[in-house]
Structures are given as C-alpha cells and as structure tokens.
Amino acid sequence: MDPGAGLRAVPDIGGTLWLDPATARLSRLDFTYRHLDLPEPILTSGIGGTVDFEAMPNGTWIVRSWRIRMPLARPATSPLTGKDLAVLAGIEVEGGDVIRVHENDGTIAILESGPRGRIAGSVLDTYVESYGYAPEPVEVEVADAGSPAEVDFSTPSVPWLVNHICRDEKRPDPLRIAGAEFPMEGFLTGQVTDADGNPVPEANVRILWTRYALDETEDQTRIEARRAFSMPKTNASGHYIACWVPVDTTLEVAVVEAGHNAAVTDIDANELRTGRHLVVVSEPERPERLDLRLGVGDSALPP
Numbered sequence: 001m002d003p004g005a006g007l008r009a010v011p012d013i014g015g016t017l018w019l020d021p022a023t024a025r026l027s028r029l030d031f032t033y034r035h036l037d038l039p040e041p042i043l044t045s046g047i048g049g050t051v052d053f054e055a056m057p058n059g060t061w062i063v064r065s066w067r068i069r070m071p072l073a074r075p076a077t078s079p080l081t082g083k084d085l086a087v088l089a090g091i092e093v094e095g096g097d098v099i100r101v102h103e104n105d106g107t108i109a110i111l112e113s114g115p116r117g118r119i120a121g122s123v124l125d126t127y128v129e130s131y132g133y134a135p136e137p138v139e140v141e142v143a144d145a146g147s148p149a150e151v152d153f154s155t156p157s158v159p160w161l162v163n164h165i166c167r168d169e170k171r172p173d174p175l176r177i178a179g180a181e182f183p184m185e186g187f188l189t190g191q192v193t194d195a196d197g198n199p200v201p202e203a204n205v206r207i208l209w210t211r212y213a214l215d216e217t218e219d220q221t222r223i224e225a226r227r228a229f230s231m232p233k234t235n236a237s238g239h240y241i242a243c244w245v246p247v248d249t250t251l252e253v254a255v256v257e258a259g260h261n262a263a264v265t266d267i268d269a270n271e272l273r274t275g276r277h278l279v280v281v282s283e284p285e286r287p288e289r290l291d292l293r294l295g296v297g298d299s300a301l302p303p
Helices: 127-131 158-165
Strands: 012-019 026-034 048-055 061-077 084-104 108-113 119-122 149-152 175-177 180-182 186-193 204-216 221-230 239-245 250-256 277-280
Touching: 158 239, 175 204, 175 221, 180 204, 186 204, 186 250, 204 239, 221 239
Parallel strands: 119 149
Antiparallel strands: 012 026, 026 048, 048 061, 061 084, 084 108, 084 119, 175 180, 186 239, 204 221, 204 250, 250 277
C-alpha cells in the first residue's frame, strides 16, 4: 500500500500487507513513514513498524503484536563537508503483545496486552556510514513493564575504524621513486548507486594513480613514473573503501565490469559502468568520499 504523492504530499505511512501463502489469510503489515521532511539516512534507518494479525476461531481478527520504531534526530556537522545536517540520535521503539484472549458471549474478544518496554539509545555521530562500517546489533532485555530500558552507544574513533576495516589488508611500504618515498596512508570511500539511487552491491571500483618524481644524476635529469591500482568491492549497502592509497595524488576512479584488468590504463568504454572520476585524498587516515552512480559520465577529466 502506498498513499501516493497526490496534490499534497502530507506525512503518512506506506508498506506491505502479507498473506499466508497456505491459507491466504492476513498475516502481517510492515510499514514505514512517507513524506517526512527528514534526511535520507534517517528515512532509511529502519524506522516504521510491524503489525501481526491472527484469526480467532469465531472469525474475529485481532492484532497479536505491534511495534513502532520512531526516529530521534539531532543537529550535527558533517566531518567530511563541514555542513550542518540532522543525524540519527536514536530510535525509540514501542509495542505490545497479546498474551490472552477472553471471549465474551462467544462474540467479543477482550484482549490483555503483554508487558510493554521502551528501548532508547543515543549515537554520537553517523560518520561511520561513510566508511561502510556496520556494527553488530546489541541485544537488550527489557525486564519490567512500564520501566524504560536505556542503552547508550558511542561511535568508534577514526583510528579504530581505519584499523578495524583495513585490518586484513597489510599497509604497503612507501612508494620509492627516484630516491623519494611516498607513504600510502590515504583512504577513499563512497557508495555506488544505480540510476534510481538504489545501492549496488558487489560492484568493482577501480582506482588508478600515477606517481612522478625527478631522478637527478650528474649527467641528466629524468622523470620517473610508476602506475599502481586498487580494486575494492562494494558491500551489501553499496559502500566501498579503498585502504592505503597515496595522499595528495590524483586518483582515477570508475566502476568497471567484473573481470576487468585494473592495471590497464586505456579501457574500452563498454567496460565502464560509470564514467571516470578524479579525486585527491588530502589527509592521511581521514577518508575522502566519492559517490558513484551507474550511467553518469566522466567528471573533471583532462582533455
């Protein structure tokens, strides 16, 4: 079900009514909020709710259980762009369960709701999403009805995130060209989406760069160049992160078809799923973000 935009896009809910495939009976309603004036990361954070239905022997339908997940937002500043934005500070969950049903004269069902609990949490920042990092869920037991169970969350530091996400990738030795050393301390992250804005999992993100240095001897001075590359894949939410790329170096980035040789400088346009994009990582151990959309052409490439 979908309220549709209509002439006036007012806040509403939309979702899916599920039927039991064996009996065609109404089973569950999953819903989310529509037309809310909130940033996309909050709207896609799992807010909404679930209503479970059950049929009584006399034909009466009841709501067996229900859950509502409501967002709590707070103002913040993006660590990547410096812009003001609203971020998710927590999700408040309310709900109830039917534990007994009493029939009155065989026709009316009198419901007794089970214990209700409220789960509250606070998140200090949402920059972890730009790293493609998703922490493991935390199970919380709500013991007493009417008493809130509060859980405080704190996001990890940037050094911890870097070491955790790139823990399986050995930090490479510095590039040595013509006697100069170039440390590999940069990180590039972003999200790959399709033309409709949906995340693309398992996409191949090709990253190429070239380092130049002067090789001076008594007889001559020559320029030495070295080509290198990285090829991370996107995760289930379309995010990627390239570990240990050079800092202050132009990176050429594109999404390519599976099986493409990343080290090839000139590739057939048919192998590209996006255009080629240029980006520079300016700070060590602080990621630069570059989002890519399938079907979008080259960006800031030299002629």
